[in-house]
Amino acid sequence: MINVLLAGFGGLGDQDHQTAMYLPAFTAHPAFRIAGVAATHPADEPRALAAAESAGVPYHADLATALSTVDAPVVSVAAPAQTRTDALLTAVRAGRHVLADKPFTPTRAEAEQVVAAAEGTGIVVAQHHRYHPMVTAGVAALRGGTVGLPWNVQVDFVVAGGHPCQDELLNFGGYPVDVVAALTNLPVLRVHATAAGPLTVLALGHEHGMTSTIVVGRTAPRAGVPEGRLAHHRYRVSGSHGVLVLDATKPAVTVSTASGLDRQWLPVDTLTGLLDDLHAVVTGAKPAGPTLDDALRTAAVLDAARRSLTEGVPVATDGGTA
Amino acid sequence: MERCFAELAERTSSTDAELAERTPNTDANAFGVVIVGTGMIAGLHIAALRSSTRARLVGLVDTDPARAAAASLANGGVRATTDLAEALAWPGVDGAIVCTPNGSHGAIAMAVAAAGKHLMIEKPLATSTAEATAVVDAFRERGLVLATAHTHRVYDYSMAVKAALDSGQVGEPQVIRATLLGGWIWGDWNAWVLDPARSGGHQLHNGVHLLDLVTWWMGATPDSVYARGRRQTATELPIYDYLEMVLRFPGDRVAVCEMSRAHRPSTTGHRDVLVIGTEGTVALPWDAEPSLVFGEQGVTALPPVSGSAFTRQLDAWLDGTPVAGGAEGLAAVAMAEAAEQSMASGQPVELTS
Structure with missing residues (x-):
């Protein structure tokens, strides 16, 4: 069993992925054990205390103290936006492996700073949608040449209802960008972004001339879609020899009763897949490189998208002229 | 050609349910149409004309004499020519449906307008905004109905x-x-x-x-x-x-x-x-x-x-209220x-x- 320290209980707006996602996922995973809880900001404290009580582990009011006290090689960082980068830096400088909530950092520059400080430790960014069984199957199919050379990807990543966040592009944009990266492994060279109310349309130009277009954001609630869940989550990869269509909203199993629907995806949910990957990194079974490289690239795409929205023209991800 | 589109519209219904009962129109008073260009898409317009009780196919134009002759044969020997001006002057022609390659649309549309005929033209209306603008102006000035076949x-x-x-x-x-x-x-x-x-x-x-x-x-x-x-x-x-x-x-x-x-x-x-x-x-x-x-x-x-989109489109044109x-x-x-x-x-x- 690998001990985990939960650090930070915030995010963008009123998000708390630590409590909602990582705490239950670590609790359920057979390879990890929650060993301590730390606040990174006064706003964290009530949730951190509740989590410590729930998990039956010690609470620490600051991360540095927790790191020197708790014997945990892994830190799960889901700190509020204002302390996120500092918390990541503190954890990696202490030589700990990190599970980093998304968005990794607010900007690409901060992401690079954290990665530079993380020499010798593993960072897994919690872009958990890349672990969706549909995506992992899609990656294998694409690498095997099932549809030949991909030349276009179309994506809809649209959440219905839930708590709106001030920056839905930063909040959600990384997910589909990361899945496209997982599917194709083709870095983005240029970005043209167009605002559509709470949604954004990202037109991306990749290496080898591939293009992708992503509709991402949050709409008002929709009947039949649980609050804050994905109403649309699909990918269409057009290749030289065929088309791969993935729709993550289609469950493998649906149990329907008078009181509702229970939908299941096989073989594992995305968070279990994420923690399996974290375990492989921590135990040295695989390098953390791919997801970390993609995290940096994703941060660059979101930076470029923000510039494109402001300037109204395509923007290069290397900061140059598109 | 004084036949009024609105008047024609009142003659009969065009609901999908009635399409099955339609028979080719031989009424000489029906709205006469000449098809210009006899490629693949023309067949769909001709099928709509055949099922219409308000319009009839008067003849066909194609710059390729062999294609014109073949299309005539396929449509019961209806008259055919390679000369657009000749076709537009045929008796009983009230309008044209143009199905030629896009680059010819502007010039053909202007010829149809000059002949005082109504027009339904395959998309695109023309291959430049300048040309398309001239076509729109020409039909508006003459009070003729111009339909662009945005069939979708x-x-x-x-x-x-x-x-x-x-x-x-x-x-x-x-x-x-x-x-x-x-x-x-x-x-x-x-x-x-x-x-x-x-x-x-x-x-x-x-x-x-x-x-x-x-x-x-x-x-x-x-x-x-x-x-x-x-x-x-x-x-x-x-x-x-x-x-x-x-x-x-x-x-x-x-x-x-x-x-x-x-x-x-x-x-x-x-x-x-x-x-x-x-x-x-x-x-x-x-x-x-x-x-x-x-x-x-x-x-x-x-x-x-x-229902047939081409029939709906034809009916709207005949009504004088084109789909587009x-x-x-x-x-x-x-x-x-x-x-x-x-x-x-x-x-x-x-x-x-």
């Missing part, structure tokens, strides 16, 4: 989207995705569609379908177009066989249009519409097929029986022209009113 407006799927939006249930559309993907259908290197001078490129040939649809659904014209094209089937293609056009509308609204003849397998037929509104969503997903056939050719959809008129045809040409400029420059292109 009268397919069941597009009307269902429009009805859902008009009902107000989904609020204001914020993002519209309109996708039509197909495989190669254009023959070999000799196909006129591949010649930009004759077709205007894919954005004018097929792209205008989607540009027109999303404009109609949005109820507005876009501010700008950002387009990307791809020569997927062959790098030597002189036109783009895959188009993606991102249109920005006033009020932070966006449409993403994909039009393809580049997809593999060549049997691909993928239509997908998604409208995300402020209050709701309209989805016509590609796999919303109630009937599937598992046959020797693989799995194919069995489309439900539907000159203004709509012109707008589509302007958007396609902007898309072409955007693909050339790699930058979004602003549209002026």
Whole structure:
């Protein structure tokens, strides 16, 4: 069993992925054990205390103290936006492996700073949608040449209802960008972004001339879609020899009763897949490189998208002229 | 030619339920139509004419005498010629349906206007905004009815989207995705569609379908177009066989249009519409097929029986209230022209009113 320290209980707006996602996922995973809880900001404290009580582990009011006290090689960082980068830096400088909530950092520059400080430790960014069984199957199919050379990807990543966040592009944009990266492994060279109310349309130009277009954001609630869940989550990869269509909203199993629907995806949910990957990194079974490289690239795409929205023209991800 | 469209409209109903009872019209007083250009699409217009009780096929024009003769034979020996002026002067001709290669549309439309005939012209209305504007002006000045055959407006799927939006249930559309993907259908290197001078490129040939649809659904014209094209089937293609056009509308609204003849397998037929509104969503997903056939050719959809879009389009023209008129045809040409400029420059292109 690998001990985990939960650090930070915030995010963008009123998000708390630590409590909602990582705490239950670590609790359920057979390879990890929650060993301590730390606040990174006064706003964290009530949730951190509740989590410590729930998990039956010690609470620490600051991360540095927790790191020197708790014997945990892994830190799960889901700190509020204002302390996120500092918390990541503190954890990696202490030589700990990190599970980093998304968005990794607010900007690409901060992401690079954290990665530079993380020499010798593993960072897994919690872009958990890349672990969706549909995506992992899609990656294998694409690498095997099932549809030949991909030349276009179309994506809809649209959440219905839930708590709106001030920056839905930063909040959600990384997910589909990361899945496209997982599917194709083709870095983005240029970005043209167009605002559509709470949604954004990202037109991306990749290496080898591939293009992708992503509709991402949050709409008002929709009947039949649980609050804050994905109403649309699909990918269409057009290749030289065929088309791969993935729709993550289609469950493998649906149990329907008078009181509702229970939908299941096989073989594992995305968070279990994420923690399996974290375990492989921590135990040295695989390098953390791919997801970390993609995290940096994703941060660059979101930076470029923000510039494109402001300037109204395509923007290069290397900061140059598109 | 004093026959009034409204008068013709009152003669008979054109509901789908009655189509089965229609018989070819031999009434000499029916609205007389000459078909100009006898390629594939002309067959669909002729089929609509055959089923109409209000209009009749007077004759055919094709610059290729062999094609003109063959089309005549296929249509009961109806008169045929290679000379447009001659055909427009035939007795009983009230209007023309033009199905020629796109690059000829402007000149033919002007000839039809000069002859005082009503016109339904295949899309695009013309291959430049200047030409399209001249055509619109010519028909307006003469009080003639000009219809642009943006037939997709009268397919069941597009009307269902429009009805859902008009009902107000989904609020204001914020993002519209309109996708039509197909495989190669254009023959070999000799196909006129591949010649930009004759077709205007894919954005004018097929792209205008989607540009027109999303404009109609949005109820507005876009501010700008950002387009990307791809020569997927062959790098030597002189036109783009895959188009993606991102249109920005006033009020932070966006449409993403994909039009393809580049997809593999060549049997691909993928239509997908998604409208995300402020209050709701309209989805016509590609796999919303109630009937599937598992046959020797693989799995194919069995489309439900539907009314004929070409008949609806013809009836609207005869009513004097075309499905898409000159203004709509012109707008589509302007958007396609902007898309072409955007693909050339790699930058979004602003549209002026």
